Amino acid sequence: MSLDAGGAGQGTQRKRADSVRNEQVLLAAAAAVFVASGVDAPVREIAGKAGVGVGTIYRHFPTRADLIIAVYRHQVEACAEAGPALLADTKSPHSALGQWIDLFVEFLVTKHGLAAALQNDRDGFDALHTYFVDRLVPVCADLLQAAVAAGEIDPSISAYQLMRGVGNLCAGDGKDPGYDAGHLVKLLIRGLARPALRRG
Amino acid sequence: MSLDAGGAGQGTQRKRADSVRNEQVLLAAAAAVFVASGVDAPVREIAGKAGVGVGTIYRHFPTRADLIIAVYRHQVEACAEAGPALLADTKSPHSALGQWIDLFVEFLVTKHGLAAALQNDRDGFDALHTYFVDRLVPVCADLLQAAVAAGEIDPSISAYQLMRGVGNLCAGDGKDPGYDAGHLVKLLIRGLARPALRRG
DNA sequence: TTGCTAAACGGAACGACGTTCCGTATAGTC
DNA sequence: GACTATACGGAACGTCGTTCCGTTTAGCAA
Numbered sequence: 001m002s003l004d005a006g007g008a009g010q011g012t013q014r015k016r017a018d019s020v021r022n023e024q025v026l027l028a029a030a031a032a033v034f035v036a037s038g039v040d041a042p043v044r045e046i047a048g049k050a051g052v053g054v055g056t057i058y059r060h061f062p063t064r065a066d067l068i069i070a071v072y073r074h075q076v077e078a079c080a081e082a083g084p085a086l087l088a089d090t091k092s093p094h095s096a097l098g099q100w101i102d103l104f105v106e107f108l109v110t111k112h113g114l115a116a117a118l119q120n121d122r123d124g125f126d127a128l129h130t131y132f133v134d135r136l137v138p139v140c141a142d143l144l145q146a147a148v149a150a151g152e153i154d155p156s157i158s159a160y161q162l163m164r165g166v167g168n169l170c171a172g173d174g175k176d177p178g179y180d181a182g183h184l185v186k187l188l189i190r191g192l193a194r195p196a197l198r199r200g
Numbered sequence: 201m202s203l204d205a206g207g208a209g210q211g212t213q214r215k216r217a218d219s220v221r222n223e224q225v226l227l228a229a230a231a232a233v234f235v236a237s238g239v240d241a242p243v244r245e246i247a248g249k250a251g252v253g254v255g256t257i258y259r260h261f262p263t264r265a266d267l268i269i270a271v272y273r274h275q276v277e278a279c280a281e282a283g284p285a286l287l288a289d290t291k292s293p294h295s296a297l298g299q300w301i302d303l304f305v306e307f308l309v310t311k312h313g314l315a316a317a318l319q320n321d322r323d324g325f326d327a328l329h330t331y332f333v334d335r336l337v338p339v340c341a342d343l344l345q346a347a348v349a350a351g352e353i354d355p356s357i358s359a360y361q362l363m364r365g366v367g368n369l370c371a372g373d374g375k376d377p378g379y380d381a382g383h384l385v386k387l388l389i390r391g392l393a394r395p396a397l398r399r400g
Numbered sequence: 401t402t403g404c405t406a407a408a409c410g411g412a413a414c415g416a417c418g419t420t421c422c423g424t425a426t427a428g429t430c
Numbered sequence: 431g432a433c434t435a436t437a438c439g440g441a442a443c444g445t446c447g448t449t450c451c452g453t454t455t456a457g458c459a460a
Contacts, residue, residue: 016407016456043447053410054448064447216427216436243418253439254419264418 023060025050027074030067035106039068039113065118069128072114075107076132083139093146094153098189100143101166104136105185108170137163153192162192223260225250227274230267235306239268239313265318269328272314275307276332283339293346294353298389300343301366304336305385308370337363353392362392 029050033041043064047054061067082103086096111132118125141159148155165188170181229250233241243264247254261267282303286296311332318325341359348355365388370381 014457018456019408022408042445044445047410055410055450056408058448059408062448214428218427219437222437242416244416247439255421255439256437258419259437262419 019060022050022052022056026052026057026060026067027071030071031075031106031110034068034071034113035109039110043067068110068114069118069124072110072128073131075110076135079103079107080135080139083143087143087146092152093143093150094189094193097140097143097147097153097192098186100140101185101189102182104140104163104166105170105182108167111167112171133160147192152194154194157192219260222250222252222256226252226257226260226267227271230271231275231306231310234268234271234313235309239310243267268310268314269318269324272310272328273331275310276335279303279307280335280339283343287343287346292352293343293350294389294393297343297347297353297392298386300340301385301389302382304340304363304366305370305382308367311367312371333360347392352394354394357392 026046030046033046033049037045043054043057046067047057050057057067061070079100083100086099087093090096090099114128115125118128137159140163144153144155144157144159144162147153166185169184169188226246230246233246233249237245243254243257246267247257250257257267261270279300283300286299287293290296290299314328315325318328337359340363344353344355344357344359344362347353366385369384369388
């Protein structure tokens with residue numbers, strides 16, 4: 001639950017370089033495994049992917065739920081930072097929005113697993129949920145507004161509504177082989193474009 | 201998935217008496233354990249409560265999900281049959297309704313666990329859900345109508361709406377120690393009574 | 401560079417779980 | 431009472447999350 005991001009503040013022990021590195025590797029590996037195999041993936045699989053022993057995972061994240069929470073926060077942060085970056089790197093805000101939503105969809109896999117992992121901690125879950133909403137809605141709003149300003153989409157939807165819609169499309173994804181949430185989301189984003197631009 | 205309730209129909213093998221008896225004992229024990237310890241209760245605990253070995257459970261119910269499904273169907277049936285019986289045994293339909301809702305609340309524990317147990321079988325879950333609605337809504341409607349006819353409650357609510365409300369009150373119950381769904385349900389039922397009767 | 405030590409590491413080991421297996425007991429039949 | 435298909439009990443198996451501990455190494459001082 002520490003919000004301190006490892007700064008060398010006085011009094012806090014300086015962490016070893018390999019420890020810091022492994023923590024990042026673990027977060028990335030866990031995120032990848034969660035997307036590939038779902039949040040029920042065994043800890044050993046994550047350890048293997050990261051190239052570390054299971055003991056290392058448990059020193060960084062005392063319990064499985066802690067790991068999922070950490071991945072969740074990490075993903076929220078990565079998603080939030082990716083928004084402005086995507087906007088800066090492309091000439092088309094609508095395209096940036098599409099790429100950002102892709103990241104968001106990947107992130108939702110972790111988010112949906114969170115509820116199951118935090119069965120006994122509704123307060124903790126709610127806190128993470130509001131953190132997620134507060135952090136990401138403004139980012140999405142910026143992307144939307146940029147696309148509107150560029151004349152690529154109509155201002156017919158709020159950031160919150162779009163994110164809710166995408167979230168709902170992704171609910172239960174991965175369980176039914178006949179359901180491809182990712183594709184539906186792509187269609188939704190394409191549908192946002194103004195008619196004159198709606199191609200491919 | 202057999203709908204055949206063990207009748208000695210031609211071609212079907214006659215089951216041994218102890219087998220039939222154990223199946224009933226197991227359904228009752230599992231239902232009790234699910235209510236007491238949640239649907240995540242270990243199979244061994246159910247076997248112990250029923251006084252049988254785990255092997256016996258697995259001969260009757262090949263997998264854990266099968267057991268939960270069987271308990272679910274059994275509870276739906278018991279709940280459905282209890283409605284008319286309660287109505288016949290009491291002079292106050294409103295009281296009968298209250299007792300019936302108590303059974304329904306116990307049943308919901310199993311129902312909520314069902315979704316988790318059937319993660320990979322959305323169709324199966326939906327089928328069971330419609331079975332549940334079709335079977336129980338009419339029973340609840342009869343109880344409601346009897347209470348209305350007796351002048352004990354106002355006809356201000358439909359059976360479906362009442363059951364949905366109770367179901368929603370019970371969602372997430374047992375996770376937060378500060379939340380007692382059973383008590384809220386009791387208040388709801390009491391609130392159904394016409395003002396002149398609303399005591400204790 | 402070398403030596404020291406606290407910190408971090410890897411993976412075997414543990415206990416609990418769902419599930420399977422098989423030797424034993426028994427209900428049903430003659 | 432004897433025979434046999436059926437059902438039973440519970441030990442055993444493989445997998446999981448988690449713990450433990452002997453080994454390795456990063457960071458630092460000489």
